[in-house]
Amino acid sequence: MDATASTPNTPRILEREPLVLNNRSYSWITNRICGIVENKQPALWWILFVPSVLLTGLMVFCFTYLISTGVGVWGQKQPVAWAWDITNFVFWIGIGHAGTLISAILFLTRQKWRTSVNRAAEAMTIFAVMCAGLFPAFHVGRVWMVWFLAPVPNANSIWQNFKSPLLWDVFAVSTYFSVSLVFWFLGLVPDLATLRDRCRPGLKKLLYGLFSLGWRGGNRHWSHYETAYMLLAGLSTPLVLSVHSVVSFDFATSVVPGWHTTIFPPYFVAGAIFGGFAMVLTLMIPCRRIYGLQDLITPKHIDNMAKIILLTGTIVGYAYCMEIFVAYYSANQFESAAFTMRGLTGPSTWAYYFMFSFNVFAPQLFWYRPFRHNLWVVMFVCMCVNAGMWFERYVIIATSLERHFMPGAWQVYKATWVDKYTFLGTFGFFMMLFLLFLRFLPVIAIGEVKGVLPQSNPHHDDHAEKGIQEEDLMDYPDRHVAKPAAA
Amino acid sequence: MSTTLKRVHGYLAEFDSVHGLYHAAEQVRDAGYSKWDVHSPFPIHGMDAAMGNPRSKLPYLVFCGGLTGTATAFTLETITQTNFWSHIGLGFLEKIIETYPTIVQAKPADIWTIPAFFPIMFELTILFSAFTTLFGLLALIGLPRWNHPLFASKNFPKFSDDGFFVCIEARDPKFSQEGTRALLEKAGGRNIELVEDEI
Numbered sequence: 001m002d003a004t005a006s007t008p009n010t011p012r013i014l015e016r017e018p019l020v021l022n023n024r025s026y027s028w029i030t031n032r033i034c035g036i037v038e039n040k041q042p043a044l045w046w047i048l049f050v051p052s053v054l055l056t057g058l059m060v061f062c063f064t065y066l067i068s069t070g071v072g073v074w075g076q077k078q079p080v081a082w083a084w085d086i087t088n089f090v091f092w093i094g095i096g097h098a099g100t101l102i103s104a105i106l107f108l109t110r111q112k113w114r115t116s117v118n119r120a121a122e123a124m125t126i127f128a129v130m131c132a133g134l135f136p137a138f139h140v141g142r143v144w145m146v147w148f149l150a151p152v153p154n155a156n157s158i159w160q161n162f163k164s165p166l167l168w169d170v171f172a173v174s175t176y177f178s179v180s181l182v183f184w185f186l187g188l189v190p191d192l193a194t195l196r197d198r199c200r201p202g203l204k205k206l207l208y209g210l211f212s213l214g215w216r217g218g219n220r221h222w223s224h225y226e227t228a229y230m231l232l233a234g235l236s237t238p239l240v241l242s243v244h245s246v247v248s249f250d251f252a253t254s255v256v257p258g259w260h261t262t263i264f265p266p267y268f269v270a271g272a273i274f275g276g277f278a279m280v281l282t283l284m285i286p287c288r289r290i291y292g293l294q295d296l297i298t299p300k301h302i303d304n305m306a307k308i309i310l311l312t313g314t315i316v317g318y319a320y321c322m323e324i325f326v327a328y329y330s331a332n333q334f335e336s337a338a339f340t341m342r343g344l345t346g347p348s349t350w351a352y353y354f355m356f357s358f359n360v361f362a363p364q365l366f367w368y369r370p371f372r373h374n375l376w377v378v379m380f381v382c383m384c385v386n387a388g389m390w391f392e393r394y395v396i397i398a399t400s401l402e403r404h405f406m407p408g409a410w411q412v413y414k415a416t417w418v419d420k421y422t423f424l425g426t427f428g429f430f431m432m433l434f435l436l437f438l439r440f441l442p443v444i445a446i447g448e449v450k451g452v453l454p455q456s457n458p459h460h461d462d463h464a465e466k467g468i469q470e471e472d473l474m475d476y477p478d479r480h481v482a483k484p485a486a487a
Numbered sequence: 488m489s490t491t492l493k494r495v496h497g498y499l500a501e502f503d504s505v506h507g508l509y510h511a512a513e514q515v516r517d518a519g520y521s522k523w524d525v526h527s528p529f530p531i532h533g534m535d536a537a538m539g540n541p542r543s544k545l546p547y548l549v550f551c552g553g554l555t556g557t558a559t560a561f562t563l564e565t566i567t568q569t570n571f572w573s574h575i576g577l578g579f580l581e582k583i584i585e586t587y588p589t590i591v592q593a594k595p596a597d598i599w600t601i602p603a604f605f606p607i608m609f610e611l612t613i614l615f616s617a618f619t620t621l622f623g624l625l626a627l628i629g630l631p632r633w634n635h636p637l638f639a640s641k642n643f644p645k646f647s648d649d650g651f652f653v654c655i656e657a658r659d660p661k662f663s664q665e666g667t668r669a670l671l672e673k674a675g676g677r678n679i680e681l682v683e684d685e686i
Binding site: 025026027030151153156157158159161162163164165167168171172175178179182183185186190193194196197198210213214215216217218219220221222223224225226227228231232235236238239242246249446447448450451455456457458459460 | 526531584591628
C-alpha cells in the first residue's frame with residue numbers, strides 16, 4: 001500500500017496484520033467452513049471418535065458402578081471428604097471460562113480476532129460445563145435425590161439453604177450453562193441459515209432450517225440481533241466472573257486452613273481463564289491443521305492467545321506467592337502450617353511442585369516471540385497448563401484437607417480406580433461432544449469472520465479511491481503511527 | 488402452466504459489494520421508502536444509519552426481564568427463610584406456601600441476612616435477562632418463521648454466502664412497478680426480479 005511509504009511530513013502508517021490471510025473471499029470462507037460439515041470426515045476424526053465413545057462408555061460404567069455400590073467407591077473419607085470429584089468439577093468449570101471470555105469480554109473490548117475462535121470456544125464451554133456438572137451430581141451419593149438441589153421444597157416443607165455457598169454454586173453453574181447455551185445458539189443462527197441454504201432438500205435441510213429459525217439476513221433483523229448479541233456479551237461478562245468467584249466461595253467461606261482466604265475469587269477466575277485458553281489452543285491447533293483453516297486461525301490468533309496465557313499464568317503465579325506471603329504475614333499458625341506442609345513437609349508436596357512448575361514457569365516461555373509462533377512449543381506449554389491446573393485444584397482441595405486442625409485425624413488421600421477411570425471417561429465424553437460438534441455445526445462463526453474482512457467495511461472502496469486520509473486515523477486511534485522519517 | 492394465484496411481494500435487487508449496498512441503501516432511504524430491507528451475510532457497520540433505522544428497543548425489555556429475575560430471587564429467598572413479609576404486614580404471603588424455615592450458620596432470620604442472598608439474586612437477574620434477550624429478539628424480528636416469499640427467489644439464498652440484496656416490498660406506499668425498478672437500477676442493482684408470493 002502506498003500509505004505505508006514514508007515521505008517527510010506524512011505519518012507512516014503501519015498496517016495491522018490481517019485477520020484472514022491471503023485475501024480470501026466471502027465464498028471461500030463459506031465453502032471452507034461448510035465443507036467441514038458437508039464433506040466426509042478425515043480418517044483422524046474416526047481415529048479420535050471411536051476411543052472417545054469407548055471412554056464415554058467407561059464413564060457410564062463407572063457412574064453405574066458408583067450408583068449401584070455407593071459413593072464409597074471413590075476414595076474420599078474423613079478428613080478428605082472432597083477429593084477428585086470436586087477437583088474435576090472445578091477443573092472442568094474452569095476450562096469453560098475461556099469460551100465465555102472469548103465470546104463476551106473480547107467482544108466488548110472490540111478484539112476482532114476473537115471471531116475465528118469464539119464458536120469453538122463457546123462449544124468447548126458448554127461441553128466442559130456438562131462434564132463438570134456430573135461430578136457434584138454424583139457426589140451427593142444418592143443421585144436420584146439430586147433434585148434436592150433445585151429450589152423446590154422437600155416432603156417436610158424444608159427449602160434449600162439459600163445462604164449456603166453450595167446452593168449459590170448450583171444457581172451459578174446452572175445459570176452459566178443456560179446463558180452460554182443461549183449465547184452459542186444465537187451466534188449459530190445465521191451460520192445455520194448458511195448451511196440450510198447450501199443443502200439439498202431432505203432431513204438435513206429440515207433440521208438446519210428448523211434451528212436457523214427462518215433467518216434471512218435482513219438488516220432490520222441484524223440491527224436487533226447485534227443489540228441482543230451485545231446484551232448477552234454484557235450479561236455474560238459479570239456472569240463468568242461470578243461463576244468462578246462463587247466456586248471459590250465454596251472454599252473461601254469455610255474455616256479450613258489453605259481455603260479460608262480472600263484472594264480466592266480473583267485467583268480462581270484468572271486460573272480458570274488461564275486453563276481454558278490452554279484447552280482452546282489444545283483443541284484448535286490440531287483442528288486448523290486437519291481442516292485446513294490456517295488462513296482463518298492465523299499465527300496472530302495463536303500469538304494473542306499465548307499472550308493471554310502468559311498474563312493469566314503470571315497472575316496465578318502472583319496469587320500462589322501471595323498465599324505463601326499471607327500465610328507467613330498473618331501470623332496465623334494454622335495457615336502457615338498448612339502452607340509449610342503443602343510445600344515442604346507434607347505428604348503431597350509433589351503435587352505442589354507440579355502445579356508451580358506447570359502453571360507459573362512453563363508459560364514464561366511465551367515472553368519470547370519465536371516460542372509463541374512455534375506450534376510445538378505452544379502445544380507443550382498448553383499441555384503443561386492443562387495438567388497444572390488440575391494439580392492446582394488438587395493441591396487446594398486435597399492437601400488442605402489431608403492436614404486439618406486435628407493431627408489425630410490426618411490421612412493421606414488415595415484415589416481409587418473408579419476415581420481415575422471416571423475422570424478419564426469425562427475426557428472421552430468431552431472429546432466425543434466436541435467431535436460431534438465439528439461434524440455437524442460450523443466450527444468457525446462464518447458470518448462474524450466475513451464481517452471483519454477489509455471489504456466488509458462499507459467505506460472500504462472509498463479508501464481505494466482517495467488513499468488513507470488524515471481524518472481516517474481518527475477512527476483508528478489504536479493504529480501504530482510512526483514518527484515522520486527525518487528529512 | 489399453473490393456476491396458482493400469486494401476489495407480488497416486492498422487488499429484489501442484488502449488489503456487488505458492501506460498498507454498493509451501503510450507498511444503495513442511502514438512496515432508497517432518501518427516496519422515502521419505509522417497507523424495505525437489505526439482506527447481507529453479516530451485519531454491516533453503519534447500515535442502520537444508511538437505512539435510517541431507529542435503535543432497537545430490546546434493552547428495555549431485557550431490563551424488565553432482569554428486574555423480574557431479581558424480584559423472583561428476592562421473593563423466593565425471603566419468603567422461605569426470613570420473617571420479612573410478616574414484618575411489613577404481608578404475612579399471608581408466607582402462608583401461601585408451606586415452609587419450615589431452618590436457621591443455620593447463626594445467620595439472622597430477618598431482612599438483614601440479605602447479603603447471603605445476593606449471589607442468587609445476581610444469578611437469577613442474569614438468567615432472566617438472557618432468556619428475555621433471546622425471546623425478546625425473536626418477538627421483535629418475528630422469527631421463527633417457517634417460510635417467507637423471499638425464499639421463492641432462486642437468487643436469494645446467496646444472501647447467506649456472498650450476496651448483498653435490497654428488497655423493496657409492494658406494500659410500501661411509494662412502491663410502483665416502474666419507479667421502484669428504476670430506482671434500484673440507478674443505485675447499481677443487478678438481477679432485479681419481481682418476487683411473487685403464492686396465495
